[in-house]
Ligand code: AMP
């Protein structure tokens with residue numbers, strides 16, 4: 001399932017980022033299982049069925065403006081028209097009569113269009129004198145009307161299965177009067193860190209130890225995706241300990257995400273163990289940071305073996321794992337990666353042959369948006385991620401960036 005050209009070549013050639021992404025996504029299908037939940041709880045959940053509009057939204061033709069509901073045929077083309085005001089239509093309190101020849105009804109925004117009327121004249125241009133209103137020439141039949149079903153037509157698909165619910169989707173469901181929706185069950189994801197030198201927080205550091213940060217960045221990233229987390233802690237570089245942890249994780253979770261232990265030198269016994277437990281490929285990716293990565297299956301669980309360096313973990317998570325999780329969660333179609341060109345406010349040289357993900361900060365200057373480097377770019381410098389608001393993506397054939405060049409950035413945060 002996951003053998004790649006890079007694997008077959010004994011690790012000599014690098015696997016392209018796009019090929020790895022495609023191989024991962026192609027091998028995954030959404031998890032089965034769904035539940036019916038109240039609309040207020042669906043933020044970040046994925047619809048398991050189409051939401052069909054049970055009626056038109058809006059339900060009735062209504063006024064887009066405060067003004068007067070009139071009959072266009074009553075209006076004189078080249079001169080002012082005088083009409084008799086026979087009543088008022090409020091939002092939620094319609095005018096119950098019929099607008100006859102020579103008549104108008106005062107109308108508020110959102111109020112149903114009274115029978116007989118076909119046009120709204122905004123109050124700013126109308127001149128009111130007691131029970132009469134004077135309408136200037138130049139009005140158009142049907143103006144300032146919102147039509148029934150303009151937002152959603154009865155029977156149409158308001159939201160398709162596979163939609164990821166944000167604030168707009170929650171509002172849309174509520175606008176249809178629907179209180180509960182069917183969503184895919186939450187994805188269960190187990191996380192563990194590997195390494196004899198990795199210490200859990202809460203105790204002093206021993207010589208040569210570093211605190212575990214990867215499980216915490218993954219905790220944040222996975223919480224944001226609404227996953228159910230199974231925290232397996234830190235596992236030392238001992239085959240029996242790792243094997244037991246992997247078996248437990250794979251049994252409990254849909255997805256197992258590890259960090260560390262997949263680089264050359266460390267990989268050998270892990271590789272041997274994983275081939276025994278399941279079907280896992282060890283890739284050398286044409287990416288910086290994050291060259292080594294393992295991907296495959298242990299039992300029924302999908303395994304991502306991310307590199308150990310904290311920035312490499314985040315880069316590989318966002319470039320490979322997040323979309324894979326969204327697909328498993330049932331999101332369809334996957335949102336397109338947002339990239340946009342912007343002017344570089346820095347210069348650097350680069351080795352060709354790998355796509356490089358630098359950490360950048362967007363800045364608004366005199367001649368538009370520009371991007372600068374967010375601090376030191378080492379793959380262990382997590383501060384660069386915290387200071388950054390975008391990845392600067394340099395393609396594999398790029399060998400240098402000069403100040404003023406156009407580079408592509410991938411913003412960290414979506415707007416909605
Ligand atoms: P590895 O891929 O296991 O060789 O790890 C590469 C580098 O990342 C080493 O310097 C590790 O100490 C560091 N590292 C590995 N796992 C973690 C972790 N969970 N938290 C912080 N640093 C880590």
Ligand code: MG
Pocket residue numbers: 194195196260261266308
């Ligand atoms: Mg290690």
